Amino acid sequence: MFLNRRIVSVIVCLIAVFLVTSCKSRFEKLRASNNIAMKYQEAVKYYEKKKYSKALVLFDDLMTKYRGQSEAEDLYYYTAYTNYRLSDYTSARYHFKNFATTYPNSPRAEECRFMSAYCFYEDSPRSSLDQENTRKAIDELQLFINLYPDGEKAKEAGDLIQKLRDKLEKKAYANAKLYYDMGQPDDYRAAVIAFESMLREYPDTRYAEEIEFLIVKAQYLFAQNSMLHRQEARYNEALDYYQGFVESYPQSKYKKEADDLRSSAEKQIAFVLKRVNEINKLREEQQKELGITKDEAEAKEAAANSTSK
Numbered sequence: 001m002f003l004n005r006r007i008v009s010v011i012v013c014l015i016a017v018f019l020v021t022s023c024k025s026r027f028e029k030l031r032a033s034n035n036i037a038m039k040y041q042e043a044v045k046y047y048e049k050k051k052y053s054k055a056l057v058l059f060d061d062l063m064t065k066y067r068g069q070s071e072a073e074d075l076y077y078y079t080a081y082t083n084y085r086l087s088d089y090t091s092a093r094y095h096f097k098n099f100a101t102t103y104p105n106s107p108r109a110e111e112c113r114f115m116s117a118y119c120f121y122e123d124s125p126r127s128s129l130d131q132e133n134t135r136k137a138i139d140e141l142q143l144f145i146n147l148y149p150d151g152e153k154a155k156e157a158g159d160l161i162q163k164l165r166d167k168l169e170k171k172a173y174a175n176a177k178l179y180y181d182m183g184q185p186d187d188y189r190a191a192v193i194a195f196e197s198m199l200r201e202y203p204d205t206r207y208a209e210e211i212e213f214l215i216v217k218a219q220y221l222f223a224q225n226s227m228l229h230r231q232e233a234r235y236n237e238a239l240d241y242y243q244g245f246v247e248s249y250p251q252s253k254y255k256k257e258a259d260d261l262r263s264s265a266e267k268q269i270a271f272v273l274k275r276v277n278e279i280n281k282l283r284e285e286q287q288k289e290l291g292i293t294k295d296e297a298e299a300k301e302a303a304a305n306s307t308s309k
Contacts, residue, residue: 036065056082093119114153117141121160127170138164172198173207188222213254216241220261231272235265
């Protein structure tokens with residue numbers, strides 16, 4: 001009984017190997033065949049059965065055979081879509097664009113122009129990565145809209161552009177927020193600059209309220225971590241940002257924290273002015289004792305300030 005089972009298992013394995021070998025040899029024979037009409041028909045069958053890798057091999061073999069013939073248009077169309085189905089978007093967008101250029105009067109030219117741009121969209125990475133392909137996708141989709149403003153794909157292209165812009169906006173926000181989160185004095189200033197740049201580039205951003213608040217807070221923290229003689233001006237700048245924020249968002253959920261920052265900034269300015277006056281009086285007394293003139297003291301102070309934050 002056990003022996004019979006082993007014999008059956010061996011026979012089944014041999015049959016499976018035979019079938020696989022037969023299929024493989026059939027495909028290789030087909031690929032080597034000079035019957036291009038049959039090869040073309042079989043390539044289309046492979047495509048329709050979603051056996052895209054085999055279909056692509058045959059389509060590639062046929063490209064030179066059908067060059068200049070009427071079948072070449074369909075062949076090129078199949079080749080572009082086969083690459084697309086295999087998620088080879090670089091090759092697919094090349095073939096789609098080449099199709100539209102080679103056959104501009106084809107009823108499929110508009111579709112292929114759109115698909116060329118759409119392949120860039122498919123290649124657009126998540127927002128945390130480099131967004132070069134995202135920008136290229138926007139350019140290509142906008143070009144498509146310019147070429148076919150009344151086309152059936154124009155609205156879809158516009159919607160895709162908005163999704164891509166949302167991704168760029170998210171990337172810009174994350175980059176600016178990264179400076180803020182790093183928590184170093186110079187990083188706070190860099191965060192202010194990056195946030196302001198984002199607001200100029202994306203004036204309707206959904207992050208606008210939060211960004212304007214973070215500008216106030218980042219500037220406040222920048223002032224707080226600055227040298228004493230620079231704090232007054234930097235706190236005053238934070239107060240200017242605060243004023244702009246509350247005018248834009250008087251009912252903001254961040255208003256209480258912003259009010260606390262304003263109050264603290266005003267107190268810090270008063271403290272800094274008092275401290276600076278004390279230091280100046282002490283310095284004047286020291287200068288008198290040392291016999292240093294006011295001009296000499298100011299020159300030394302200017303030199304020291306030029307190298308400090």
